Amino acid sequence: MEIVGEAYSAEHALDSLQSKEIDLLITDFNLPGMDGLSLLRLVKKTSPQTKIIVLSMHDESHLVKDILKEGVDGYVLKNDSHKELLLAVQAVSEGKIYLSNDINRIIIDSLHAPEENKLLTEREREILKLIAKEFSNRQIAEHLYISERTVETHRKNIFRKTKASSLVGLIKFAYDNNLL
Numbered sequence: 001m002e003i004v005g006e007a008y009s010a011e012h013a014l015d016s017l018q019s020k021e022i023d024l025l026i027t028d029f030n031l032p033g034m035d036g037l038s039l040l041r042l043v044k045k046t047s048p049q050t051k052i053i054v055l056s057m058h059d060e061s062h063l064v065k066d067i068l069k070e071g072v073d074g075y076v077l078k079n080d081s082h083k084e085l086l087l088a089v090q091a092v093s094e095g096k097i098y099l100s101n102d103i104n105r106i107i108i109d110s111l112h113a114p115e116e117n118k119l120l121t122e123r124e125r126e127i128l129k130l131i132a133k134e135f136s137n138r139q140i141a142e143h144l145y146i147s148e149r150t151v152e153t154h155r156k157n158i159f160r161k162t163k164a165s166s167l168v169g170l171i172k173f174a175y176d177n178n179l180l
Contacts, residue, residue: 001093004016004020005022008032009033009034010027010031010035010036010042011033011034013027013039013043014039014042014043017046017050018046023049023050023051024051024052024053024089024092024093025050025051025053026052026053026054026089027039027052027053027055028055029058029153030056030057030149030150032149035153035156036054036067037066037067037070040054040070040072041070044071051073051092051093052071052072052073052074053072053074053076053085053088053089054067054075054076055077055078056075057077057079057150058153059077059102059103060121060123061106061110062121063157064103064106064107064110065107068099073097073098074088074089074097075099075103076088076098076100077100077103080101080102084100088100119161119162120158120179123144123154124154124157125179126144127144127151127158128158128170128174128179130143130144131158131167131170132171132174132180137152162174
């Protein structure tokens with residue numbers, strides 16, 4: 001195997017895909033600029049032969065399912081061992097699909113979880129409540145001890161799930177659905 005490049009944004013990764021033949025892309029879901037789901041969709045559209053492994057910290061079942069629905073070839077959590085990532089690379093290179101043990105557990109657990117039908121995760125609800133209190137992304141990150149980028153990803157997911165197009169629409173949705 002040969003590493004043919006690194007990219008620090010989705011846009012840079014897409015540029016690399018246009019200029020080089022890439023067999024396997026390993027990407028995070030949290031990316032500066034374009035979000036990970038948009039990147040996955042574009043890679044599948046513009047370079048369908050490229051295999052994709054998602055290496056992410058996200059272990060929320062709804063997000064795992066959304067990512068898997070995009071047709072990725074592998075999903076490994078960042079807290080999994082390096083060995084797990086190497087196993088994923090090997091399996092995907094052989095044309096197999098690879099899900100780490102933790103991802104398999106999340107999917108199986110979600111089949112039995114009654115709260116799976118909830119629109120927002122507990123973390124997203126926490127963030128929504130802080131948004132309603134007019135906290136900035138930085139303040140939310142400090143309050144919840146998470147990175148500002150993670151807050152941004154959660155905000156994007158909240159807007160996407162609620163189909164809100166503005167902050168006012170989001171707050172209205174939250175009140176209408178007893179989320180606050």
